Amino acid sequence: MPLRAACTMVLGLLLSLPAVGEQQWDSIRGAVITAPTEIGPHWFTLRNGHTGHVLDAATGHSYGTLTLSMFSPALRPHASAGMVYTYGSFYSRTYYGDRTDAVIFYDLETMSPVDEVIIPPKAAGIGHSGMIGLIDERFVGVWNITPGMSVSLVDVETRQFVGEISTPGCATVWPYARGFFMICGDGALQYIKLDESGAEAGRLRSRIFFDVEKDAIYDYSVPTADGWLFVSMEGQVFEARLVDDEIVIAEPWSILTEQDSKDGWRIGGRQPFAYNAATGIFMTLMHKNGSQDTYKQAGTELWAFNRERKRRGYRVELENPSRNIALTRDDDPVVLIVGSEDREVDVRQAQTGRLLRTITEVGGLVQVF
């Protein structure tokens, strides 16, 4: 090494010493941190296999993961309690042996299970958020299929199993007030009303408003300020409310103009639409040249609507097609677009469609707090 170069290197080392000296040595054992207790407006979860991720779309930061069972399709955040609930099935020999099903309580600060309630071994293993609902911040409802259909209820305050309600022909749990809506195979909605203890206090049935053979609605739904919103495979939007002990289904409106239909656009995906009640922004994932058989196909475009005016505001071409979207609940929402080709989540400002950031190496079912 030439003398001049050697002198330069030594000088550099000397100059860098003070900076190194200011650093504390790391603990030889490492340490475990906890997540913030205050949940941000853009926090969300992703369920991918038997791992649940808790992330902040505002920064792209991961606050940790939840270890789920291999039969846990969805999470149910309960922000005010600092908890996340899920259900799962466990075999004594992982894939075989004695089976135990439980609703599991995760503490958000430690991202660890802190309690569980055993439920009947009937829970469905289907992958979207309609399989588990938090009802009136008091009860968790879990949809069962054996293939007879029912709902198991757990009291999250007493942490006790409340009971099982038979719901023949009806699926999913969409909570509203102290009860929940279900979608039924005959083309109607059902509402199960609970009493103070979580037992059934009554049930209501809507008019039949869709035909499963002609134009079925998705088995997915998103909440409005006073009900739930359902979408059919042909793009008809139905809004359901509970008014004076009656399920009211509003007249549908279409997300497609005549020209859209001529151009072959269709809705598609597993969580193919999203709604933000604070702004009235409604979004859909769209693909071209399909049929009703492509109702789960990934969208190549994101369309944004004003729900009140029932008009489209903008459309965005997606480089990474998506089957799963969600809108945060605040008044300056972002839309979370989970990629189906690249394992990434695009975060876009909902009002403008502008891409804010991409969160890499995550995917799956998306749910907001």
Added chain:
Amino acid sequence: MSSDDMLGRVFAGVDKLTAGASRMLARNTSRRSFIGKAGAFMAGLGAFPMLPVYREAHAASVVDEMGDPNSCEYWRYCAFSGSICGCCGGTATTCPPGSEVATVAWVGTCHNPADGRDYLISYNDCCGKSSCGRCRCSRSEGEKPVYFPSKANTILWCFGAQSHAYHCTLGLVIGRADSTVLG
């Protein structure tokens, strides 16, 4: 098939689909035992729509067919979701060693290009082992959401098995779509 569609299958069947009432025929059950099982199943289903089908005890009829049973394009797999059992140590009609066949299933109606006819296909899951993960396939011709299980393929269909851990799926021809008699 997409990774999203297959996600639940890989992780013990989180995204398995259903079928309607009469599609839960065990391939080798006798008519008497089938009726008993179907009766119990129907009681559980309540108001679900039922297909007007029956099973003949001795009816292993021959179907002219062409194609690779380990390919997702195989004609029987028009409403399939999961791993093809032929890639996992079994065949299109038999579960791999050590797995257990589900006694209920969902049904699709698939067009057989070899004879130009439509057939009812029963998609029975093989269960009780970790997911095979090979030859993943997801098609949805005539497939419906989970509240209509007779045609839905996103339910974990390991009913009747001792473990509902998903392994792979069969495609059984159980009759002609234009007939009330199952083959």
